[in-house]
Amino acid sequence: xxxxxxxxxxxxxxxxxxxxxxxxxxxxxxxxxxxxxxxxxxxxxxxxxxxxxxxxxxxxxxxxxxxxxxxxxxxxxxxxxxxxxxxxxxxxxxxxxxxxxxxxxxxxxxxxxxxxxxxxxxxxxxxxxxxxxxxxxxxxxxxxxxxxxxxxxxxxxxxxxxxxxxxxxxxxxxxxxxxxxxxxxxxxxxxxxxxxxxxxxxxxxxxxxxxxxxxxxxxxxxxxxxxxxxxxxxxxxxxxxxxxxxxxxxxxxxxxxxxxxxxxxxxxxxxxxxxxxxxxxxxxxxxxxxxxxxxxxxxxxxxxxxxx
Amino acid sequence: xxxxxxxxxxxxxxxxxxxxxxxxxxxxxxxxxxxxxxxxxxxxxxxxxxxxxxxxxxxxxxxxxxxxxxxxxxxxxxxxxxxxxxxxxxxxxxxxxxxxxxxxxxxxxxxxxxxxxxxxxxxxxxxxxxxxxxxxxxxxxxxxxxxxxxxxxxxxxxxxxxxxxxxxxxxxxxxxxxxxxxxxxxxxxxxxxxxxxxxxxxxxxxxxxxxxxxxxxxxxxxxxxxxxxxxxxxxxxxxxxxxxxxxx
Numbered sequence: 001x002x003x004x005x006x007x008x009x010x011x012x013x014x015x016x017x018x019x020x021x022x023x024x025x026x027x028x029x030x031x032x033x034x035x036x037x038x039x040x041x042x043x044x045x046x047x048x049x050x051x052x053x054x055x056x057x058x059x060x061x062x063x064x065x066x067x068x069x070x071x072x073x074x075x076x077x078x079x080x081x082x083x084x085x086x087x088x089x090x091x092x093x094x095x096x097x098x099x100x101x102x103x104x105x106x107x108x109x110x111x112x113x114x115x116x117x118x119x120x121x122x123x124x125x126x127x128x129x130x131x132x133x134x135x136x137x138x139x140x141x142x143x144x145x146x147x148x149x150x151x152x153x154x155x156x157x158x159x160x161x162x163x164x165x166x167x168x169x170x171x172x173x174x175x176x177x178x179x180x181x182x183x184x185x186x187x188x189x190x191x192x193x194x195x196x197x198x199x200x201x202x203x204x205x206x207x208x209x210x211x212x213x214x215x216x217x218x219x220x221x222x223x224x225x226x227x228x229x230x231x232x233x234x235x236x237x238x239x240x241x242x243x244x245x246x247x248x249x250x251x252x253x254x255x256x257x258x259x260x261x262x263x264x265x266x267x268x269x270x271x272x273x274x275x276x277x278x279x280x281x282x283x284x285x286x287x288x289x290x291x292x293x294x295x296x297x298x299x300x301x302x303x304x305x306x307x308x
Numbered sequence: 309x310x311x312x313x314x315x316x317x318x319x320x321x322x323x324x325x326x327x328x329x330x331x332x333x334x335x336x337x338x339x340x341x342x343x344x345x346x347x348x349x350x351x352x353x354x355x356x357x358x359x360x361x362x363x364x365x366x367x368x369x370x371x372x373x374x375x376x377x378x379x380x381x382x383x384x385x386x387x388x389x390x391x392x393x394x395x396x397x398x399x400x401x402x403x404x405x406x407x408x409x410x411x412x413x414x415x416x417x418x419x420x421x422x423x424x425x426x427x428x429x430x431x432x433x434x435x436x437x438x439x440x441x442x443x444x445x446x447x448x449x450x451x452x453x454x455x456x457x458x459x460x461x462x463x464x465x466x467x468x469x470x471x472x473x474x475x476x477x478x479x480x481x482x483x484x485x486x487x488x489x490x491x492x493x494x495x496x497x498x499x500x501x502x503x504x505x506x507x508x509x510x511x512x513x514x515x516x517x518x519x520x521x522x523x524x525x526x527x528x529x530x531x532x533x534x535x536x537x538x539x540x541x542x543x544x545x546x547x548x549x550x551x552x553x554x555x556x
Binding site for chain 2: 211212214215216217218219220221222227305308
């Protein structure tokens with residue numbers, strides 16, 4: 001932080017002009033900027049994770065929102081074929097259906113291949129695999145719409161199963177929701193830890209400068225004047241730490257996103273950060289500075305009130 | 309000369325104790341009037357510094373009434389203390405200079421605290437430092453100044469804002485006789501401009517150099533005349549001038 005330190009020293013110097021130079025300005029030698037840098041970096045990573053998970057869930061949910069799968073589970077191939085054709089015709093005639101497509105046998109074979117194998121002698125086509133019809137509704141697959149679909153399908157295929165695709169991923173969405181709450185909880189804990197660190201640092205600084213504070217009080221200095229000095233000092237430390245933490249956090253996010261991109265999974269592909277998310281992430285150091293300054297101010301004012 | 313009823317300070321049966329110890333000051337009653345020059349004398353440990361602390365609002369009394377500038381200082385809300393303190397210049401016995409500030413910045417501190425702009429600070433502070441013989445030590449930190457130089461910086465800091473009342477605790481203890489006399493003349497100049505001056509000192513010669521001064525003597529935490537006959541100034545000061553100082 002050599003250059004940063006020098007830059008901040010100049011900034012401090014210009015900011016101090018015209019202010020009562022009541023207390024020595026803290027240098028960037030204390031642990032505070034580093035503590036804040038670590039807190040901000042962890043907050044940035046936690047927030048980015050939470051936002052990416054939200055985006056993944058949102059993308060998957062949007063994809064699956066109007067999706068319905070119809071399974072024709074009749075064992076006899078000819079009957080299955082007949083029922084499939086009937087259901088497909090009925091669905092395409094239904095006004096709330098945007099699209100209905102029978103999943104090709106080749107696609108079905110590919111789906112079951114990992115479990116049933118493709119070695120010589122395997123006869124996948126001999127298995128009574130249900131016929132699948134992929135349906136896209138014009139709106140979300142609500143229970144009432146599913147019931148309406150069933151009413152259309154059952155006359156053509158009495159044993160057909162109709163499932164909303166979003167329902168299959170409900171446990172995944174629940175898990176993502178829980179992870180988002182965890183990220184939020186982690187951010188709250190980090191904020192609490194930052195407040196505690198600032199509180200301790202402020203009390204320590206007050207103890208170190210107690211004699212000067214008493215002199216300034218005797219000369220007619222107000223609590224607010226003294227608190228401003230501590231606030232400004234903390235603002236500089238928090239700004240330096242926040243900037244460093246933001247950079248560290250972004251490097252971590254980029255590295256992690258590259259790792260996850262390599263997985264090539266459909267749901268993970270949706271876990272990207274959009275530009276509003278980057279604005280939120282960029283605002284984290286600012287929030288950190290605000291939190292640190294407010295904590296320092298309240299701590300110092302509370303301590304000064306106990307002095308005459 | 310101010311009217312007798314326009315007192316600047318009034319102590320009435322004031323007592324001070326630290327914790328549960330015995331009273332450092334007891335039954336202190338006196339009145340200070342604007343524009344007067346007061347000496348506070350007494351042996352070491354008599355309570356002079358404690359009495360001055362009450363005067364410059366660094367300490368609250370354990371009992372009694374203190375009125376300062378016409379206001380009850382005991383019940384004064386804490387947020388109003390800075391305004392009162394800005395009207396009082398203090399020379400501390402141990403100087404209490406701010407170690408990280410230069411002589412210039414130490415002297416400028418009361419003006420900066422009062423919100424005076426930088427352009428209005430430079431000239432008076434430099435002139436004041438010149439006057440106390442430290443024009444060439446403006447940028448020196450307290451640690452590099454001698455005891456006498458530190459004392460002069462402390463005095464310059466106390467008077468720079470032209471306070472209504474100047475309280476000085478042994479202000480000439482560390483300076484040579486010539487400088488002591490010069491500083492005394494500074495106090496007198498301020499006094500002539502209307503500042504009430506209260507100087508705690510052992511120095512009899514110093515007291516005798518200000519014949520118009522009024523003297524309060526502390527003995528073991530009490531003003532030496534509990535009947536009030538020697539209370540300074542007298543309850544009805546003569547219109548022509550102050551009482552002559554008694555033999556010490």
